[in-house]
Amino acid sequence: MKQAVVKINNYKWWLMLAFVTAFQLLSAMPVVFEDKQASAALVPIFAGLIAVEWAYFIVNRLITKRQDFELEMIAFLLCGTSIVIAASVNTGYALKQLIAVLLGLAAHIVLLIILRNVDTAMFLRVPVAFASIGLLVLNLLLAKVTNGTLNWIEVAGFSIQPSEIVKIAFIFVGAVTLEKLQSTQSLTKYLVFSVTCIGALFLMRDFGTALIFFFTFVVIAFMRSGDIRTLFFVSTGALLGAGLVMYFKPYVVTRFATYRHIWESINEGGFQQTRVLIYTASGGLFGLGIGKGKLRDIYAASTDLVFGVICEEWGLLLGLAVLTLYGFLAVYAIHASRRASSTYYSIAAVSAAGLLLFQAALNVYGITDLLPLTGVTLPFVSRGGTSMICSWALLAFIKSADLYRQNNNIKPSVPRAQPQNTGRLPSTGNNSNSTGRRQSG
């Protein structure tokens, strides 16, 4: 067991990166050679992606002296897939997607620098919280109706999804240090912030993102309090709220009416899901070949339905491999959180990984009718700038736990000898319980 761990830690990062590059070249080839005109534009795009990858890892290696880049490798693998699919639809999409990756990488690095000092992060929490709410309110005021939801803002020709940006803030604000945890045992302020965000998303009719926020809130609340009872009350409250929404806004229910009944309305409510299943089955285990699918002709193929395109054209096995990558991100985050030098990193890493995994599940299992279809994107893979940038920023939370870890030279800021009770209930509660038991006995 120990040997296996050592082996994994001693892997050659450049070998792994060479593998990522090879995979990207292989998958890009059919698209590049498909059409001579497009290839002139596509070659620099793929060359650019690969150059950025190598540059990032080499510089990173020189500066941080680290070589555990698993997280970035996963992200780049997924981004490569995203760009290939975008390129196979439209050359312009590929360029936009590459730019999104670069912006995402920049956001990732900036966030890591900010997070380097936990005190800075703690100090910024309140302004970030207010800025987020401001952004959502602005969105509500300015946004125009797009695709039945109100979650886009047009800025200088680019459409931006504020809810994606607020996802980052949601974790940034939610994570806290141990000192803070011990000084305030209440979640109230964060609860108010969360309810405001989720409420705004409901008003935008972006139920998928609202669900993601709620799930992330549950993760953060659990990480902070460790109290199942709080979670129980929160969940009951959420259910009650959802019930009220359904009662007063019946259209919410009709939106999910086709769930598990998609074959009865294959040209209406079940249109996208049935096509995903039909073409996923058509692809078999090994796929029909990149660009040879039919799902790509369906609306939102390279955004919401991108997993179906992967299964049809690259094969179910590759689709499952993509899912495994998300699973690996989460497992990595759990391990990293245990080594982190501050509770802030631990909470941020676990909740960011939870968010990414939950969103991937909502997307993949939503379009395949295992879960209701909510129209959320697949992190790192769906075409779309804000989604890509947000995915990279969220990855920074996981990376921070890994990068700013406890080590033998630097003692953690909080000595281990300090009291460990971070539960919400005062210890007297426990005592009275035990007295009660004694009396009855």
Next chain:
Amino acid sequence: MKHTTKRALALYVLVVAFFAGAVILTVTLYVNGGNWASNRVNRHLYSGGQLVSAGSIYARDGEVLAKSDGAKREYAKNKALRAATLHTVGDTAGFIATGMHSVYKQELSGYSFINGVYLLKEYGRGSDIYLTIDPKASIAAYQALGNNKGTVGVYNYKTGEILCMVSTPTYDIANKPKDIAENLEKYEGVYMNRFISGLYTPGSVMKVMTAAAAIENIPDIYTRPFECTGKLQTASGVVTCPSVHGKLDFEKAMNKSCNSVFAQVAIELGKEKIQAQADAMGLNAAFKVGRAMTAKGTFSLATANDLDLGWASIGQYTTLTNPCRMITIMGAIANGGVGLSPFAVDRIVSPTKTVTQRGTTTVSTVLTINAVTAQKLKELLRSNVKNSYGDSRFPGLQMCGKTGTAQVQDGKEPHAWFVGFSQRADLPLAVVVVVENGGSGAGNAIPIANKVLQALV
């Protein structure tokens, strides 16, 4: 700190749920993928509602029964063969549920779980299906049935191969009649393969079952004297016999299909023994023919009195039987008690020329006749042809068999039945003929059986 890190482990719950989702997705794809991929909106397979380049279907001798020319589906060249094989081959629109086009839709369209529709895209066609169906016998059966409704089935009781399953009314799929929806009388049940899905009152062919019960339970059955007065008085009413057969023994009673004797024997044996025999012969069971399921017969004496029991033992009362079931019973008797399940698909060959499926038979588990009883039944059935129907009606076939003239509702002619098999070692074939409202079995079913079998000699 420690608490927080321990709490992180809770995320494993989500990881496990996430992968459980992946497993469920894969399993549902494995189970339903064929159905999903062959949906009419799949643009890999369908163009304008028509299957693009599906695989071909061939008869036993390699004759084409269906093939694709681009998006156009073509059928057998011979018009009579098209009509005769309509229910076996089926239609691309899916009206004929037990047809190859419906049952083997995935294979014809080139789908497999592993390759998806890749082979279709790569080779431009799906898998080919080679049937065990003999075109000559099918045409003979179709022509012999003429304008009658009914069915003819022939299968090899040593291998399970179905050589002929023709069902009428039928139509020429290349020129589908426009009046099917209006002309309900003429096209009654036209989409049903009566051999597999039909249920008929069996009449006297049921005496084979009653005879089996008698052979197994009455030691002196062959030596016992019987007398037929043209009717049998029971405690609850009268079972009539078409003739007054007078004094006769059991074999003669079988030859002459005497109702009085068989009703008497059944009442003597009692409900339990007759029911047990019927169940052992699978008269209340359905079974698989390839991937299609036969109709499930009924032979139930639960609320029967003596009169009902008497009538049931000669194939009346509430009894309903499936023709395919009867042919497997004949096959089992011919084959020393071992009933082999019939199949019509010899092999399925993928575009890469590999055989992906081979038709196989299994020993039927819902049909058991012991070897001694089977031998005695065989002798009785041989005696029927030799002493009653006449070998001249089956030239050179060494036939064994039993006719049936099943009374149906008042004012209608009875159904004409013949079930039997050839004893020739080089011709191990069992046959079933049902002519709906066709009159007497001996008069109208036997000639059809003979014509079809002669086509196979």
